[in-house]
Amino acid sequence: MSGIDRLTEEFRRAYVVGEHPDAGEFLVRVPEPERAELGRRIRLVLADEPPPDPAPETLVMVRAMLRGQPPLLELRASKGMTRDEVVSRLRGELGLAPPAEERVAVYYHELETGQLRLAGVRDRVFEAVARVMGVARASLVLQGPGASGASPQAVFARAEPGAEVALAALTGPPGEPGEVDDLFTGGPG
Amino acid sequence: MRKGSQHPGRLSSDDYDLDSVVATYWDTVLQWIRSTGKVRGGEAEEVRQDVFVRVIREIRAGNRYPVPIRAAIYQITNWTIMGFVAGAAGHHEREQPIGDGPVHEPADDGALREIDGIGEDEVVEQLLARLGDREGTLMTMLYLEGLTLPEVAQAMDITGNNAHQIHFRAKQRIHEWLVEGGA
Numbered sequence: 001m002s003g004i005d006r007l008t009e010e011f012r013r014a015y016v017v018g019e020h021p022d023a024g025e026f027l028v029r030v031p032e033p034e035r036a037e038l039g040r041r042i043r044l045v046l047a048d049e050p051p052p053d054p055a056p057e058t059l060v061m062v063r064a065m066l067r068g069q070p071p072l073l074e075l076r077a078s079k080g081m082t083r084d085e086v087v088s089r090l091r092g093e094l095g096l097a098p099p100a101e102e103r104v105a106v107y108y109h110e111l112e113t114g115q116l117r118l119a120g121v122r123d124r125v126f127e128a129v130a131r132v133m134g135v136a137r138a139s140l141v142l143q144g145p146g147a148s149g150a151s152p153q154a155v156f157a158r159a160e161p162g163a164e165v166a167l168a169a170l171t172g173p174p175g176e177p178g179e180v181d182d183l184f185t186g187g188p189g
Numbered sequence: 190m191r192k193g194s195q196h197p198g199r200l201s202s203d204d205y206d207l208d209s210v211v212a213t214y215w216d217t218v219l220q221w222i223r224s225t226g227k228v229r230g231g232e233a234e235e236v237r238q239d240v241f242v243r244v245i246r247e248i249r250a251g252n253r254y255p256v257p258i259r260a261a262i263y264q265i266t267n268w269t270i271m272g273f274v275a276g277a278a279g280h281h282e283r284e285q286p287i288g289d290g291p292v293h294e295p296a297d298d299g300a301l302r303e304i305d306g307i308g309e310d311e312v313v314e315q316l317l318a319r320l321g322d323r324e325g326t327l328m329t330m331l332y333l334e335g336l337t338l339p340e341v342a343q344a345m346d347i348t349g350n351n352a353h354q355i356h357f358r359a360k361q362r363i364h365e366w367l368v369e370g371g372a
Binding site: 015020021022023024026027035036038039040042043044046047048050051052053054058059062063065066117118119120121122123126136138139141142143144187188 | 207208209211212213214215216217219220221223224225226228229230231232233234235238245259260263363364367368369
């Protein structure tokens with residue numbers, strides 16, 4: 001059995017039992033010239049196998065999205081987590097020092113309320129948010145600004161009283177962007 | 190997922206629980222996008238968002254396709270990836286966020302006109318074009334007209350086993366075309 005055959009079967013087994021295998025991570029496990037073929041095999045698996053049932057958390061986020069509400073905020077609320085708690089854990093997952101927490105809070109607020117351009121967010125952030133929220137990375141339902149660049153006003157109406165964030169912190173001190181800025185705006189990848 | 194029937198699906202608001210369709214394919218569409226290696230990191234999230242804006246628009250509009258819903262969603266995904274890649278060299282108008290309100294069509298955009306001009310209803314035309322006459326007839330009866338496979342066999346005056354074989358070949362052709370990118 002070739003490496004591609006073995007990886008395809010590994011992907012299939014994980015997919016059908018709902019382990020949320022990451023196709024991107026599988027691709028980087030083979031030399032670059034073989035990635036197109038492995039990708040094709042993975043798509044064959046996706047086309048052949050019925051998708052596993054979605055996690056309850058995915059349904060919570062999808063229903064919020066379809067109502068025009070921020071999915072991540074809805075998930076956090078359903079888990080009874082405060083934003084401060086999430087931000088603190090997120091900073092830890094990202095390996096950042098405590099002084100970075102205020103800046104993480106600003107970006108997390110933007111991510112949670114659909115104001116942050118998703119293409120700029122590093123994979124590390126998606127993975128860290130997923131761990132903090134207790135869901136698979138692929139199951140996260142995130143929304144960035146659409147063509148208008150604006151987020152729905154309803155988002156702000158649902159913000160927790162007293163949880164306003166210091167948007168002015170984004171301007172920050174003059175100089176080169178820091179590590180936090182890079183994590184949330186330096187993507188892709 | 191489908192209300193009132195175990196029959197393989199069609200893309201229609203009459204037949205589907207929208208929440209369930211989106212939730213079921215949410216993870217899978219991201220894997221499809223990432224398997225192409227053409228879209229990285231958070232860009233894949235943006236492409237996934239645009240895919241589901243299109244899928245939701247189609248379902249809310251009640252559009253119907255004579256193909257399994259999975260094939261329609263993957264083909265919409267292929268088109269969205271093509272649009273994203275083509276737009277990477279220039280400006281590409283993004284879809285509006287998903288919500289309760291009407292979702293507007295993206296503005297026509299120069300080089301992307303050809304790709305964006307493809308209506309999702311052409312999923313059917315392109316998929317069926319890959320099939321032979323008997324395969325196309327069987328798939329139309331099965332997915333558009335809602336017949337069961339035994340009913341299709343009777344209507345086509347073929348045996349049940351033959352109908353299974355034609356169905357299998359048709360699905361294989363569609364799968365092969367989809368996984369190659371559906372272009």
